[in-house]
Amino acid sequence: MMKTDVLVLGGLSGISAAISCKRHYPDKKVVLVRKEGTVLIPCGIPYIFGTVGGPENNVVPDGLLETNDIELITDEAVSVDKESRVVTLKNETQIEYSKLIFATGSVPLVPPFPGLDKENVFVVKKEFGYLKDVLDKVNEAKDIVIIGGGFIGVEFADECRKGRDVNVTVVEMLSSCLQMALDDEYCEEASEKLKETGVHILTEERVVSIDGGKKVQAVKLASGKEIKADLVILGIGALPNTNLAEKAGLELGFRKGIQVDRYMRSVSDNNIFACGDCAARSSFFDGKPSGVMLASVATSEARIAGANLFSPTHHNCGVISSFATVINGRAFGVAGLTERNTKANGMDVIITRAQATDTHPGGMPNSSMLKVKLIFSKDTGIILGGAVSGGKSTGELVNVIGACIMHHMTADDIVKFQMGTHPALTSSPIAYPVVTAACKAIVPIKGINK
Amino acid sequence: MMKTDVLVLGGLSGISAAISCKRHYPDKKVVLVRKEGTVLIPCGIPYIFGTVGGPENNVVPDGLLETNDIELITDEAVSVDKESRVVTLKNETQIEYSKLIFATGSVPLVPPFPGLDKENVFVVKKEFGYLKDVLDKVNEAKDIVIIGGGFIGVEFADECRKGRDVNVTVVEMLSSCLQMALDDEYCEEASEKLKETGVHILTEERVVSIDGGKKVQAVKLASGKEIKADLVILGIGALPNTNLAEKAGLELGFRKGIQVDRYMRSVSDNNIFACGDCAARSSFFDGKPSGVMLASVATSEARIAGANLFSPTHHNCGVISSFATVINGRAFGVAGLTERNTKANGMDVIITRAQATDTHPGGMPNSSMLKVKLIFSKDTGIILGGAVSGGKSTGELVNVIGACIMHHMTADDIVKFQMGTHPALTSSPIAYPVVTAACKAIVPIKGINK
Numbered sequence: 001m002m003k004t005d006v007l008v009l010g011g012l013s014g015i016s017a018a019i020s021c022k023r024h025y026p027d028k029k030v031v032l033v034r035k036e037g038t039v040l041i042p043c044g045i046p047y048i049f050g051t052v053g054g055p056e057n058n059v060v061p062d063g064l065l066e067t068n069d070i071e072l073i074t075d076e077a078v079s080v081d082k083e084s085r086v087v088t089l090k091n092e093t094q095i096e097y098s099k100l101i102f103a104t105g106s107v108p109l110v111p112p113f114p115g116l117d118k119e120n121v122f123v124v125k126k127e128f129g130y131l132k133d134v135l136d137k138v139n140e141a142k143d144i145v146i147i148g149g150g151f152i153g154v155e156f157a158d159e160c161r162k163g164r165d166v167n168v169t170v171v172e173m174l175s176s177c178l179q180m181a182l183d184d185e186y187c188e189e190a191s192e193k194l195k196e197t198g199v200h201i202l203t204e205e206r207v208v209s210i211d212g213g214k215k216v217q218a219v220k221l222a223s224g225k226e227i228k229a230d231l232v233i234l235g236i237g238a239l240p241n242t243n244l245a246e247k248a249g250l251e252l253g254f255r256k257g258i259q260v261d262r263y264m265r266s267v268s269d270n271n272i273f274a275c276g277d278c279a280a281r282s283s284f285f286d287g288k289p290s291g292v293m294l295a296s297v298a299t300s301e302a303r304i305a306g307a308n309l310f311s312p313t314h315h316n317c318g319v320i321s322s323f324a325t326v327i328n329g330r331a332f333g334v335a336g337l338t339e340r341n342t343k344a345n346g347m348d349v350i351i352t353r354a355q356a357t358d359t360h361p362g363g364m365p366n367s368s369m370l371k372v373k374l375i376f377s378k379d380t381g382i383i384l385g386g387a388v389s390g391g392k393s394t395g396e397l398v399n400v401i402g403a404c405i406m407h408h409m410t411a412d413d414i415v416k417f418q419m420g421t422h423p424a425l426t427s428s429p430i431a432y433p434v435v436t437a438a439c440k441a442i443v444p445i446k447g448i449n450k
Numbered sequence: 451m452m453k454t455d456v457l458v459l460g461g462l463s464g465i466s467a468a469i470s471c472k473r474h475y476p477d478k479k480v481v482l483v484r485k486e487g488t489v490l491i492p493c494g495i496p497y498i499f500g501t502v503g504g505p506e507n508n509v510v511p512d513g514l515l516e517t518n519d520i521e522l523i524t525d526e527a528v529s530v531d532k533e534s535r536v537v538t539l540k541n542e543t544q545i546e547y548s549k550l551i552f553a554t555g556s557v558p559l560v561p562p563f564p565g566l567d568k569e570n571v572f573v574v575k576k577e578f579g580y581l582k583d584v585l586d587k588v589n590e591a592k593d594i595v596i597i598g599g600g601f602i603g604v605e606f607a608d609e610c611r612k613g614r615d616v617n618v619t620v621v622e623m624l625s626s627c628l629q630m631a632l633d634d635e636y637c638e639e640a641s642e643k644l645k646e647t648g649v650h651i652l653t654e655e656r657v658v659s660i661d662g663g664k665k666v667q668a669v670k671l672a673s674g675k676e677i678k679a680d681l682v683i684l685g686i687g688a689l690p691n692t693n694l695a696e697k698a699g700l701e702l703g704f705r706k707g708i709q710v711d712r713y714m715r716s717v718s719d720n721n722i723f724a725c726g727d728c729a730a731r732s733s734f735f736d737g738k739p740s741g742v743m744l745a746s747v748a749t750s751e752a753r754i755a756g757a758n759l760f761s762p763t764h765h766n767c768g769v770i771s772s773f774a775t776v777i778n779g780r781a782f783g784v785a786g787l788t789e790r791n792t793k794a795n796g797m798d799v800i801i802t803r804a805q806a807t808d809t810h811p812g813g814m815p816n817s818s819m820l821k822v823k824l825i826f827s828k829d830t831g832i833i834l835g836g837a838v839s840g841g842k843s844t845g846e847l848v849n850v851i852g853a854c855i856m857h858h859m860t861a862d863d864i865v866k867f868q869m870g871t872h873p874a875l876t877s878s879p880i881a882y883p884v885v886t887a888a889c890k891a892i893v894p895i896k897g898i899n900k
Binding site: 012015016020023026045047051052053058059064272296298299300303304307314316317321322323326330335350365392398399400403404407413415416417419423425429432435 | 459465466469472473474489491493501502503507509510514613645731744745746747748749750753754757761764766767769770771772773774775776781783784785811812813814815816841842843844845846847848849850852853854856857859862863865866867868869870871872873874875876878879880881882885889892893
């Protein structure tokens with residue numbers, strides 16, 4: 001029987017967890033088992049269909065494993081015996097571990113529409129060969145229907161239109177695309193940008209069936225509408241991939257994620273950890289279960305899990321939820337809570353907005369208008385969330401806000417922020433929108449002039 | 451006699467201070483007195499000579515004053531009587547104030563070279579008409595010599611080469627350009643980028659005289675070299691502009707900056723505040739006097755001064771020093787201390803480096819390699835500084851690091867950072883260099899494996 005100190009099951013967050021373990025415990029032997037020969041960059045998957053040209057250009061380099069002295073086994077774990085601490089692979093290899101990490105990710109959520117089994121109906125699996133096939137079919141398609149207007153849905157729609165003479169329609173159940181992620185004004189801006197590419201958006205529409213012969217021909221909606229379709233992509237979300245964990249007798253929590261403690265240890269077994277989309281999560285803010293699935297969360301959890309393996313001392317602070325997307329060249333991002341979230345939570349908040357060009361003067365090349373919205377607790381002045389739309393700097397500006405949230409900064413703290421600026425790289429120092437929005441919050445927080 | 455609650459003397463940080471005052475004290479009357487009809491964006495000045503095309507495209511919009519109900523008087527304050535709280539202007543107008551803010555900025559540092567009075571020898575004044583004249587002369591020049599290889603010098607050099615068939619030479623006293631701002635490896639990278647534009651760089655060279663007839667013809671160096679020059683720009687630094695403050699009897703400190711307390715109040719008079727380059731500063735780290743002059747610092751001080759006018763409760767934490775520059779399309783930035791600074795301070799530090807493309811996969815369009823260096827205290831694990839070179843996201847990534855420094859985050863905190871990522875906007879979540887560099891610091895900080 002093979003023996004290892006640490007056995008990691010899974011993909012991207014598995015790599016992060018394994019590297020983290022080797023950093024903290026360089027003498028431990030770490031083995032990573034995964035089904036896929038090649039691991040795709042999850043957030044890069046939509047870009048396979050346009051910008052980067054194919055799955056072969058969206059691969060996580062395995063060099064990371066070699067550099068960090070992590071042994072890779074390409075196989076599927078089929079059972080875990082936690083009493084004897086042995087994992088059995090499909091090829092019947094048995095591996096004895098001291099510590100086991102589940103990083104098995106998520107599987108696409110597939111609602112029970114009739115007609116899902118027709119040809120040219122796809123879900124978004126993170127599998128190289130599968131996606132190569134989807135790409136070939138997208139290249140032949142004339143009428144693509146994307147079910148679900150979340151990130152994956154709108155990014156796919158945007159990419160499918162790139163260099164292709166194809167009808168693309170997004171069908172969304174809610175009253176706008178991206179509504180689970182962004183506040184109304186940003187949803188509106190994003191939808192406008194997507195429409196400019198020629199993508200059709202149908203909102204408040206439910207799919208009742210996927211119709212056709214052997215191959216899909218149409219998507220039928222509850223409103224009675226029927227949309228012509230020779231290819232359908234389902235992008236309505238994902239669920240924790242925890243069949244194996246359940247079989248092993250680990251306690252599952254919210255949405256069947258593996259129940260973990262603050263150290264990312266399974267509550268059922270101190271020698272088993274879980275991180276990434278397969279772990280049950282709770283919110284940084286209210287501590288309640290969170291269905292958020294983001295690389296920002298998964299990789300943070302992975303680093304924490306790896307660090308805690310032989311000395312559990314690193315707390316996971318819970319899901320902040322920081323992310324960004326790009327639609328037709330315009331970037332949108334959020335860190336922390338949206339206005340919608342704070343309302344649903346019954347929080348008394350101060351919301352402020354500011355905008356400025358992301359260069360200064362605005363006449364510098366490649367200038368975009370940067371719009372920022374910040375949300376503060378009325379009682380404490382602590383920042384709860386921020387949203388940004390703008391150009392290329394949007395991604396890192398979201399992370400500036402994320403750092404402020406993680407450390408419970410107040411509007412007062414942000415007012416004092418010494419932000420580095422440069423004409424070609426940032427907004428002007430007297431109009432830097434994150435700071436201006438914080439400045440605007442001071443008066444209402446303090447109740448001045450009220 | 452005119453009366454006002456608040457009188458602000460000065461340019462850019464004056465505007466910031468005035469706006470901050472109106473935010474905190476909306477009922478107070480605020481008057482801003484400045485010499486210039488038009489205020490230039492200070493950091494945009496080099497770009498007048500290339501990218502933006504002229505000073506008229508690099509102006510701070512006065513709309514900000516109107517919107518915030520701030521009265522503007524274009525004149526020069528010539529005396530301050532702090533006992534009677536009256537400022538007299540050149541046109542003999544007298545203004546009585548309750549609170550006075552000095553935001554008079556800096557003046558170029560001009561060493562006593564013989565020949566400074568020759569035609570076509572310029573310093574970097576923040577004056578519209580003056581710079582318009584410099585631009586006209588630059589457009590006619592054949593051989594430009596820039597004395598001083600700091601930010602201003604290298605940015606000018608880069609811009610002067612844009613669209614012009616002109617020889618540009620930078621003369622620097624130290625062993626490389628930007629040595630006061632960046633560590634050696636970044637100085638080297640920046641110098642290489644600048645040389646690629648055709649700019650000549652002479653290091654370890656001291657100017658002894660500026661030669662010629664009525665007009666400059668050459669610059670003579672201590673090494674004996676003589677460089678042909680029909681135009682010379684001096685960019686070797688600036689000093690606080692505090693003649694008026696000195697005359698008013700205010701105590702001056704380091705480099706003759708106005709001595710202020712933590713609330714940005716002049717130590718000589720509780721009714722007089724100072725902010726921006728005219729104020730004496732101390733370091734965020736060791737509290738010692740700091741000669742740093744940056745928009746990031748000036749505008750933070752201005753916001754703090756404005757907030758404290760009628761209730762001094764907001765502390766200035768001192769100079770962190772966050773900035774960025776762009777040389778030949780490559781961005782360089784620093785937040786906090788450099789390795790050079792920590793060595794000079796005798797600090798026991800851990801220095802780590804990480805790099806990754808600023809998109810993921812690297813094949814996304816407009817991808818640049820992002821290089822990050824972080825410096826942590828060996829004892830406490832607290833971050834002391836960070837340096838970045840990369841593409842457009844460099845500016846805001848410096849601000850992510852700045853936020854971490856301002857709140858004394860440790861390497862452990864940064865390891866847990868939930869950074870939002872996106873293929874087109876940021877590095878990959880498993881290779882995000884700020885986090886990777888923090889991860890690498892953990893082992894040496896904890897003394898593991900040592």
